Amino acid sequence: MTGDESTPxxxxxxxxxxxxxxxxxxxxxxxxxxxxxxCGVAWQTLPTVEGPRTLALAAAVALVLTPPLWWFAKRHAxxxxxxxxxxxxxxxxxxxxxxxxxxxxxxxxxGLVLAVFF
Amino acid sequence: xxxxxxxxxxxxxxxxxxxxxxxTHLPAEPDPVVEVSRERFPRWVYEKGAEPDPRxxxxxxxxxxxxxxxxxxxxxxxxxxxxxxLPMEPGLRLASSIVLLxxxxxxxxxAAVEWARTERAMREHGPLPGGLTGFVLVVTVSVVGVLVLLxxxxxxx
Numbered sequence: 001m002t003g004d005e006s007t008p009x010x011x012x013x014x015x016x017x018x019x020x021x022x023x024x025x026x027x028x029x030x031x032x033x034x035x036x037x038x039c040g041v042a043w044q045t046l047p048t049v050e051g052p053r054t055l056a057l058a059a060a061v062a063l064v065l066t067p068p069l070w071w072f073a074k075r076h077a078x079x080x081x082x083x084x085x086x087x088x089x090x091x092x093x094x095x096x097x098x099x100x101x102x103x104x105x106x107x108x109x110x111g112l113v114l115a116v117f118f
Numbered sequence: 119x120x121x122x123x124x125x126x127x128x129x130x131x132x133x134x135x136x137x138x139x140x141x142t143h144l145p146a147e148p149d150p151v152v153e154v155s156r157e158r159f160p161r162w163v164y165e166k167g168a169e170p171d172p173r174x175x176x177x178x179x180x181x182x183x184x185x186x187x188x189x190x191x192x193x194x195x196x197x198x199x200x201x202x203x204l205p206m207e208p209g210l211r212l213a214s215s216i217v218l219l220x221x222x223x224x225x226x227x228x229a230a231v232e233w234a235r236t237e238r239a240m241r242e243h244g245p246l247p248g249g250l251t252g253f254v255l256v257v258t259v260s261v262v263g264v265l266v267l268l269x270x271x272x273x274x275x
Contacts, residue, residue: 020176027180034190041194080176089172093179094159097233101226104186108193108223115200115215 021084025077031100032073036066038107058110072096163234167241178236185229185251192258193222210269214262221258228254 042059076096083089158164196218199211228251235247 018173020173024176024180027183031183031186031190034187038190038194042197084172088169090158090169091172091175092158093175094163094234094237097179097182098159098230100186101182101230104189104193104226105223108189108196108219108221108226111193111197112216112219112223115196115212115219 021077021081024080025073028073028076032066032069035069036063039063039066058114062107160234163238163241167238167243170237170240174240175237178233178240181236182229182233185225185232188255189222189225189229192218192225196222205273206266206269207272210265210272214265214269217258217262217265221254224254225251 039059039062043063076093080091080093083091196215199206199215199218204211232247232249232251239246
């Protein structure tokens with residue numbers, strides 16, 4: 001046994017996909033769950049700090065954003081699953097990754113503004 | 119001018135009555151090879167090299183998502199330190215909060231750069247880049263740990 005015969009091919013439709021699409025979809029869900037949880041905690045705790053009106057409004061806006069984000073993640077998972085079935089999959093995830101990174105950076109910057117100025 | 123490949127194949131079938139076996143696993147859109155370099159972002163990642171095994175690209179994607187969750191944790195911690203009015207020395211508590219929030223804003227940027235560099239290295243079959251994001255996190259957690267400890271000790275004293 002050389003091992004070559006039993007090794008599944010890396011390219012082609014017969015490639016063993018394993019649970020890659022599912023694992024990635026779950027990673028997106030975990031990330032969005034964290035985002036929703038942070039928004040929920042902010043909704044509960046921030047109104048007790050000074051400047052309640054502005055802070056509660058910011059938390060409300062973030063909470064309103066969560067359903068579209070979950071829908072976005074669902075579409076993304078569907079895209080991944082569909083492309084993995086192709087002969088030569090070409091994943092186009094760069095823009096979505098840039099978007100979620102930019103969103104998190106903005107959230108951090110917003111928190112910084114709140115911590116320093118309120 | 120040039121027409122899409124799929125349309126050409128269709129006309130051949132109609133004109134000559136010749137049976138052509140179209141691959142059923144290809145997408146319904148025009149051939150991705152033609153448009154892929156324009157549609158994929160960022161271009162500096164995708165313009166060179168060969169397509170890597172998609173399983174490795176997805177692993178790279180899960181890594182950056184883990185960094186995003188870490189950043190969210192840093193942001194939540196930084197906000198909570200100030201919002202919950204914990205019994206700590208106020209100046210050091212504010213400093214800890216600022217360090218956490220700055221790191222929470224920087225980690226996604228560093229992770230995005232690392233994701234792009236890793237993806238490009240995999241396309242060019244080169245060595246993977248070092249962990250820039252991990253370095254940011256190590257420095258942040260160490261500094262915040264010392265600051266929080268000092269803030270607690272000074273408040274007790």
